[in-house]
Amino acid sequence: MLKKILGGLAAAILLFVGFIATRPDTFTTQRSAVLPVSADIAFARVNDLRRWSDWSPWAALDPQQKNTYSGPESGTGSSQSWVGNDQVGEGRMTITDSKANEQVTLELEFIKPIASTSTTTFTFSPAEGGTQVVWTMSGDHNFLSKVMSLFIDMDAMIGKDFEKGLANLKTVAEADAKKRAEAEEKARAEAEAAAAAQNAEAAPAVAAPATP
Structure with missing residues (x-):
């Protein structure tokens, strides 16, 4: 009797393992949003890992998270390592490719x-009303992640974070665009005032009419 039970259990395990093996070997999650700013403003927020804390959907999960940065301040070779609570875990991300105002590619490693x-x-690409930002994550499924995908909709779970992150990115990018516009307006006003003052100094004095 025990042999039959063990045999049945072994067969069930083999069937389960076989079924898991048929699950997709890779995954891709993608979300996009149109930001009402120029591409260079949105790009700058992503290309500098030190500025991710202002918009990353995971930053608020552990305010005490320890971040370490290495490599250039931004662009290819820039890297961030983090150690945090159970919600953010431990890992590292590195920018492996950066094309100004067009694309940022990162290697994301979870430990x-x-x-x-x-x-x-x-x-980042031009779109009606601003710049379309497309956020994509892809990778390989190991056995454990294949099992998890049976019970958890990974695309919905990760996609929800992407949507929140893009909404945060929109907010900070709009603030950056506003600051830039204000700075440009101030500089223009100062330049016009300086030009007017220079013109006034250079203008010849008008002689007073002679008295009869």
């Missing part, structure tokens, strides 16, 4: 709670 590596890409 804890589950070791994994994926590729994250941001693309």
Whole structure:
């Protein structure tokens, strides 16, 4: 009797493992949004990892998270490592490719709670009303992540964070655009005032009419 039970259990395990093996080997999650700013403003926020804390959907999950930066301040080779609570875990992301105002590609490595590596890409392109930002993450499924995908909609879970992050990015990018516009307006006003003062100094004095 025990042999039959063990045999049945072994068969069930083999069937389950076989079924898991048929699950997709890769995954891709993608979300996009149109930001009412120029591409260079949105790009600057993504290309500088030190500025991610202002808009990243995960930044607020652990305000005490420890971040370490290395490499250039921005662009290719720039890297961030983090150690945080159970919600953010531990990992590292590195910009592997950066094309000004067009694309930022990163290698995302999770160490804890589950070791994994994926590729994250941001693309920036002109769109009606501003700049379309497309956020994509893709990678390989290991056995454990294949099992998890049976019970958790990974695209919906990750996609929800992407949507929140893009909304945050829109907010900070709009603030950056406003600051730039105000600075440009101030500089223009100062330049016009300086030009007017210079013209006034250069203008010849008008002689007073002679008295009869």
